Amino acid sequence: MKTSYTCLILLFSSFTTVLCQSYLVSNVNIISMEDEEVLENYSILVQEGKIHSIIPMSDSEAYPVDQVIDGNGGYVYPGLAEFHSHIPIAQNGDSQLQEEAMWLYLANGVLRVRGMIGDASHLKLKERIASGELDGPRLFLSGPSFRGSTVSSPEQAAQMVRDQKDAGYDHLKLHPGLKMDEFLAIATTANQVGIPFGGHVSLDVGLKASLENGYKSVEHMDGYIEALIPDYSRVLDPEIAGPFSMLLVEEADMSRLPELVNLTLETGAWMAPTLTLFDRYFGFKPAEEYRNIPEMKYMSAQQVQSWINAKTPHEQSGILTRENVQPYLDFRNQLLMTLHEAGVPMLMSSDSPQVFNVPGFSIHHEIDLMSKAGMSNYEILKSGSVNPARYFGQEGNWGVIKEGASADFVLVKSNPLEDLETLKNPVMVVMKGEIYDQQELKKQLDKIEAKYNRD
Template identity: 30%
Template structure:
């Protein structure tokens, strides 16, 4: 007699479940007896009730007050902590979009900024489907293709590229680090006409002031190349540079985690540990096999793998963390972004990024701002980023207090996305589906 495998049965169950949305279909909710971390100030509001109606926070009150509004669903949140949804500000689509969105959401990510449209992708279509709820997705914005000097060789190239960005409707224009000065300035001129923010890599061959004309800089690593060797070790100079950056209004994404990953790939012992990471089961089988092979760039190039290179990489990561602390001290707005690639999986990677930002010397509250308050301001989403009446119901329920340790952002009990509730069981089902479909 033919016998079905347990994995196949589980998958069929998942498919039946997914014939309908995983969301709770209630229109109103009450988080009962919850501890709120509102993020508009460093405080915990204990024993509160948060009422959600039609996708927004309609009421916040002490749980001791008799509830007067009728709600469809009550969420017992006693002893738990409610934070704003997290934003992943440096996302790259590498594989199946539905699966990657599920990984983001299961990790509390309710907003994402895509940082490049790769060949064969239609990021405008993805954005439209994500933001009109045609697929399970966080709020989504996107840049156009990653533009290098070879893509922008003449003034006419610049004009054509910017006009195409306007026509397509990209939210941002992303550039590499090596544009000639004349081309770079012309690009800023043309994008200003259409109100298209320029983002991406700092201009390594130009003085700092040129990079500060961008809306955001994607890697704190860029400053290791913009600054001279002497400037990098001069704390007074670095503080002065941070003050200039604050005055310019530029945002910076440290992206410490992806830099740390270079050393983990390159070092034999760390690479063996990395390959045993349980999260790899969520990657497509062939993609994971390539990323765990010795043929990847970070395994074949002595610039990364030589003993002295491993020491250099560690020293460079430590410098980046020191400069992250200096930027934060001078109130330069930081954006949490993990530059998802390879074995640095969407969703999970953001939590490691937050850990590294905290390890740079920021408090847990300051660290959490990089994934909540700051992205909301950057994306000009005034209804997002904090917990208050009238704000969007993009929320994460945690079992532990992240203001004690940012690692507690991983203790996710449930996610409210666009006013719809996904409890832990629903999140686990999503992860199981990703795991299963990634095997084939």
């Protein structure tokens, strides 16, 4: 059951309680994400949607509250992020797919989402969530895509930037196909009006120019392979390069990488790796094998089939063999760790809902791949909590568990610094002070599953 700031009966785990305006989540261990220390045997006092106090259990009785919720020795952390999403568009005013996606995120402990292809209906969705009319994570929205098919001149591109800033979007998303003069008009105007931008790297622009002119985030770690290929003419031929230049990875001159890493650091760019997109969409596992994996029950049969249809042509062309794919995935892991170890900040991102990436659930696949690549559990959690807040200049307001921050956190049974699997099963999700227990999250998931029942 979702709770607000009036007293309601709440069924939590095996007991019943009454939740009111102020409450104490007691008997928990806190991973604040301000550092790697775990605060053992603490309580969190929540008032009016904010973390009022973080209190040792021995002192908890000194704080009068409307209700105490026993965390049963679980672990509280600030929750996860999906910072490369494609929020569904409301068709003819029907926002049901949007609302389902928001519940899929919440049920997986994803409390902050950056939409990367915008639509006016997303602005309305954000307003409804912010007002409390709808349940959902924090939304940060990019406007409609800047790409070869939507940009016709530098002047028109600059006007698009101003229009999106005025409309209330938080970010600009760039796709391939931009000419250099168009890109420079976008970058110059975005820097003037104060809106961050990033995305794919257009071949006519290149990684260096993208970074030097203000790319805030490089999506999919795009452009690095191309910048490492000695013969750039091969990059420009899709028959030779393959999707995302996959077929050229063994031609990459790795001696050039340190210079690119230094430029990335100097320009302050961030990375949104989306490892799971490439593992699934461009991996060698056959598309058909994804049809009935557990989380697909939350997607329509038509949606799943469209994803299969998107991957199948690459399979039929012979590109997605293990021989082609494995070196590419290995390169992406090497690039991730080289950038990460150099200090380039990472944003937790999986590109959902995209090919075989179900909202919320795909973040756990991303986490698994980040771990296998070599990132520590703490740094993985940081990419989904502290880093997203820093990205939008809101560090300390959310993404941490500290006094004065928004009460956005997740309770799990075991320590995620030691066991990432525990993140898949939230015991309780708190969003701006409102509590969603396991029963409510399951009810919402069951409702979505029933809608797409294929029996």
